[in-house]
Amino acid sequence: MSYFDTLFFGVYPYLAGAVFLLGSLARFERDQFTWKAHSSQILSNKNMRWASNLFHVGILLLFLGHFVGLLTPPEVFHALGVSAGAKQILAIVAGSIAGLLCFVGLTMLVRRRLNDPRVRANSTRMDIFILLLLYLQLILGLLTIPASLMHLDGGNMLLLMQWARNVVTFDPAEAVAAISSLGFLF
Numbered sequence: 487m488s489y490f491d492t493l494f495f496g497v498y499p500y501l502a503g504a505v506f507l508l509g510s511l512a513r514f515e516r517d518q519f520t521w522k523a524h525s526s527q528i529l530s531n532k533n534m535r536w537a538s539n540l541f542h543v544g545i546l547l548l549f550l551g552h553f554v555g556l557l558t559p560p561e562v563f564h565a566l567g568v569s570a571g572a573k574q575i576l577a578i579v580a581g582s583i584a585g586l587l588c589f590v591g592l593t594m595l596v597r598r599r600l601n602d603p604r605v606r607a608n609s610t611r612m613d614i615f616i617l618l619l620l621y622l623q624l625i626l627g628l629l630t631i632p633a634s635l636m637h638l639d640g641g642n643m644l645l646l647m648q649w650a651r652n653v654v655t656f657d658p659a660e661a662v663a664a665i666s667s668l669g670f671l672f
Contacts, residue, residue, distance in 0.1 A: 491666045495649065496658035537594030544588025548627075551580055556650035570640025577643065578634055585628045592621055642668055 513520075555577050563573050596617050599605055634642075645664055652661035 488666070492658075492662050495665045496662040499653045499661075500658070533594060534598070537591050537598065540587050540591030541595055542591070544584050544586070544591055547584035548581065548588060551577065551584060556647050557654060558647075559651070560644060560647065570644055571638050572640075574634065574638055574640040574643045578631060582628075582631055585624065585631075589624055589628065592617070592624060596621060 555573075560570065563570070568576075599609055599614060599617060645668055648664040649661045652658070652664055
């Protein structure tokens with residue numbers, strides 16, 4: 487285990503979670519009525535329903551897939567007759583479909599936000615920043631799919647599942663130990 491493994495995979499998840507939780511609580515307490523997105527649906531409705539639905543369905547499927555896929559113990563999958571390799575293939579296929587839905591929807595939303603003068607005038611810099619940050623994160627996630635196709639045995643997936651479960655159960659030393667043998671891309 488290196489210093490960076492401990493920092494990024496043992497300390498950072500808790501730091502990010504604490505900042506998220508405390509920042510959300512502080513903002514809710516201090517500026518309750520600013521905790522919203524400025525609606526721009528009435529400014530331009532052309533293809534808005536498709537873009538919004540594709541994005542939201544895709545992002546929800548991605549969230550649920552990661553939540554269930556990473557936190558369900560492997561014993562449950564084995565009891566259902568699903569091997570680690572089959573689970574990884576299922577995750578790749580379902581994740582690719584959900585990721586593409588989200589990508590198409592987000593592309594339409596970003597294009598609309600940047601190219602429609604009325605919507606752009608109603609947008610804040612933070613609106614655009616958040617959309618572009620989501621876009622970057624989604625693209626980085628989609629770029630890991632070819633690397634996952636290189637090893638379909640499910641071994642790396644099991645290590646990632648062990649890491650996630652150890653983070654959630656507040657066992658950072660075991661989390662770092664579980665993930666330290668993975669390559670840099672993951």
